[in-house]
Amino acid sequence: MKKSILSIFSALVLTFSVCTNAQEIEQQLVVENRVNDAKQQDKPYVILISADGFRYDYAKKHDAKNLQNFAKNGVEAKAMYPSYPSITFPNHYTIVTGLYPSHHGLVGNQMLEEATGDRYSLGNREAVINPKWYGGTPIWNLAEENKMLSACYYWPGSEAPINGMFPTYSYKYSEKSPIDYRIQEVVNWLQLPAEKRPHLITFYFPEVDHAGHTFGPDAPETKKAVQFVDESIKKLNDEVAKTGLNVNFVFVSDHGMTRVDDENPLKLPIKIDDTKVQVVMNGSYVSLFVKDKNDIDSVYKQLKAVQNDKFTVYKTTEVPAKYHFNASDDRYGRIGEIILMAHAPNYFSNNKAPKGSHGFFVKETPEMQATFMAWGPNFANGKIIKAFENVQVYPMLAKLLGLPISENIDGTDKLANKILKK
Known part of the structure; x- marks a missing residue:
């Protein structure tokens, strides 16, 4: 029987993260009394990074030199195909479950559950933290079920107790904390003792998506956002290197971006009786x-x-x-x-x-294609691969971390077999 959200929260200890000028930024949620099993402590480390709306060609188009250099020493896909609909929450959750949106339940950023009449939207905090909306087993749950600690510095779904479980370390979503502060928090996690150190960390950037929506994919503001992400990942990579740990990085996006006809939006073409x-x-x-x-x-x-x-x-x-x-x-x-x-x-x-x-079918609107790059000790060097579906990321992460998948998913080991070192 699943525990209630209230009982789950009662088992958690809340710790407050405060920046150097003593201004409270956000709240870190820590599940106490968890440790890595001894057999997990020698497993690889991976930081899964998403730059929302980072189109497949943005690294070259907007001169993201650092990402291009990392990809040259690791793996780069020509593109990654988002699942339909190519929308933020559905595809972020597909990446961490290996399931198509219709199979994990997040079919849009706005949803109606017909059986109950309940509605979900990104701005509805009560819905966002309600686990009933999230099917499948997200990668952080898979890790925790196998006594491997995980940390989420944002990711859709990470704020809900899915199957009664949170990541060991997580944050309520906020766009207030400075990037240097967030990078330092990741380093802090990696400097914990081995039994308390997360092997899976998620990290999220909203800036490129915001710029793409507001100004369009070709705008200088979007280029500036791409370069901010590029510089930030370089900082993250450099700071993580100082820990002395061999950490793998996986850089993805949820979807691409295209210019839409903002002057002539479509309306429902017939009058709808909302009682019916x-x-x-x-x-x-x-x-x-x-x-x-x-x-x-x-x-x-x-x-x-x-x-x-x-x-x-x-x-x-x-x-x-x-x-x-x-x-x-x-x-x-x-x-x-x-x-x-x-x-x-x-x-x-x-x-x-x-x-x-975005949101369109990728095979009909190529601008929906997303980005995939990976580098680190467990990835092939200097390898370029063909475009693939994003359901393949989850089983690759599971194989990298040595985590067994016990349920049926839509992804396969095809990507893992191409890019992971034997």
């Missing part, structure tokens, strides 16, 4: 939840009659298999009965659309 149909908008797609299933055909026919080259209407029973977003894939009942898929540069919004965005 509930609507959830995620920009690149819109889900319709039809309360009376006898009404599905009539609503679908109305929408199909006004379909044009800017969007496609599907019954979710008929969504092509390539999206992994069919009703048969929908394990948690969160996709709806009808879906409207926008075609870039078109974008659904009740207000003005952003200049740049």
Whole structure:
């Protein structure tokens, strides 16, 4: 029986992190009385870094010299394919579970659970920390289940007690703490005694995504954000090197970014009776939840009659298999009965659309391609690989850390076998 969130929190000790000028920045959450099992203490260390919205070509396009140098001495993929929809929370959680969004339950940044009527959104703190929204076993849980300590300096899902468990060390999401402070906290973790030292650390950058949305992928502001991430990773790499530990780095992004038609956002093309149909908008797609299933055909026919080259209407029973977003894939009942898929540069919004965005199917909108690079003692040197699906990252991390996967996932060992040293 899963423990309640309240009982989980009662087992935790809260410690406050304070910057040098004594200004409180954020709160570190530490689960006491955990230690690395003796057999785990000689396992590799890995820092999994995400730069949100860091498109597959940004390192070259925006002159991220440090990342390019790291990749030359490690592994670089020509691109990494995000899962559909190529949205932040779904893809971050896919990276750490090896499951497509429809299989782990996070199908959008905005969601409706049809069975309960409950809604999820990034701005709803109560929903974000509720474990019921998160299926699968995130990599930090897999580590902890095997008595290997983990630390999350932000990652979607890490603030919820999934299966009654938190990472040993974690932080409530905040964009207030300076990068140098965050880097030092990572170093502090790695300087703990071996029995208390996390072997898996996650780290997250929001800046590139923010700039891409606000200014577009080609803007000087986006280049500045890319170079900030590039310089920060160089600092992180250099400071970690001073610990004397052999640490592996995996640098990923959740999706790419494309210019959208922000002057002419798409609206729902028919009038919806909200007493009969509930609507959830995620920009690149819109889900319709039809309360009376006898009404599905009539609503679908109305929408199909006004379909044009800017969007496609599907019954979710008929969504092509390539999206992994069919009703048969929908394990948690969160996709709806009808879906409207926008075609870039078109974008659904009740207000003005952003200049740049994502969420589109990567094989139809190549700008959705994400980034993958890795370097460190356990990775091949100077290797360039073909593009691959992001469900492959989780089993690679598990193999790197020597963690057995006991459940069925969508990823395989294909990536691990290509890039990890034997």
